[in-house]
Amino acid sequence: MQQERIVTAGLVLRDTVTKESDKILTVLTADLGRISVIAKGARSRRSKYTAACQLLCYSDMTLSPKGDWYYLAEANTIELFDGIRRDIVKLALGAYFADLTEAVCTPVPEPELLRLLLNALYALSALDKPAALVKPAFTWRLMELGGFAPLIDGCAVCGKAPPERPVLDVVHGLVHCAACQTDGFNLPLTDGALRALRHILYGDAKKLYAFSLDDAGLRLLDQAAEAFSAAQLERSFRTLDYYKGIASYE
Numbered sequence: 001m002q003q004e005r006i007v008t009a010g011l012v013l014r015d016t017v018t019k020e021s022d023k024i025l026t027v028l029t030a031d032l033g034r035i036s037v038i039a040k041g042a043r044s045r046r047s048k049y050t051a052a053c054q055l056l057c058y059s060d061m062t063l064s065p066k067g068d069w070y071y072l073a074e075a076n077t078i079e080l081f082d083g084i085r086r087d088i089v090k091l092a093l094g095a096y097f098a099d100l101t102e103a104v105c106t107p108v109p110e111p112e113l114l115r116l117l118l119n120a121l122y123a124l125s126a127l128d129k130p131a132a133l134v135k136p137a138f139t140w141r142l143m144e145l146g147g148f149a150p151l152i153d154g155c156a157v158c159g160k161a162p163p164e165r166p167v168l169d170v171v172h173g174l175v176h177c178a179a180c181q182t183d184g185f186n187l188p189l190t191d192g193a194l195r196a197l198r199h200i201l202y203g204d205a206k207k208l209y210a211f212s213l214d215d216a217g218l219r220l221l222d223q224a225a226e227a228f229s230a231a232q233l234e235r236s237f238r239t240l241d242y243y244k245g246i247a248s249y250e
């Protein structure tokens with residue numbers, strides 16, 4: 001009987017080294033969602049798919065399913081994101097994006113999520129868009145796709161839209177006026193940052209990075225994105241700490 005084979009495109013979110021020369025990969029695919037792939041001999045110099053088994057490599061993969069696992073039979077690289085691989089700070093940010101995506105995604109196929117991550121990596125790698133823009137936009141949109149979108153249409157306390165001197169409550173996932181208090185963990189936004197957040201959460205995915213916001217507003221959105229994802233996912237990310245550590249030396 002011929003063994004079943006599946007061909008799908010997948011992005012490596014995590015690569016774990018195992019015994020001898022094998023790797024276990026966490027792969028985000030369009031067709032199968034998030035899967036675990038065993039790549040036999042991936043670290044061997046003779047391996048024909050070493051490149052495809054690296055973190056953040058996007059490839060066409062031929063897989064043999066076995067229980068909950070998939071064995072990698074063949075891989076053809078589609079995109080290596082060289083611009084990220086050449087730059088240690090971008091690579092660290094890409095690793096955080098992959099980590100965050102893994103925390104948000106499920107084993108159910110989520111092609112939009114894969115597209116979002118591929119576009120973010122492309123924006124950093126080929127378009128050389130600044131991390132100060134890509135990081136908050138990617139994080140907020142990812143949280144929205146993962147079902148964690150905050151309610152930002154108006155003040156959650158008095159209903160005023162837009163809220164007056166807006167504040168984001170990252171615990172309850174809502175905005176309110178500075179004068180309307182809630183008992184959550186509150187971070188201030190500017191009017192411009194709130195408008196940008198609306199564009200990021202509800203706008204056309206293809207125009208995710210097409211908004212203008214001053215540096216101070218971007219920083220507020222970024223801090224809010226970090227605090228919001230940590231509160232909603234109830235965890236911190238070592239890859240984020242690492243990225244911030246090396247980015248501060250730039």
Ligand SMILES: [Zn+2]
Pocket residue numbers: 155156157158159160163164176177180
């Ligand atoms: Zn209010």
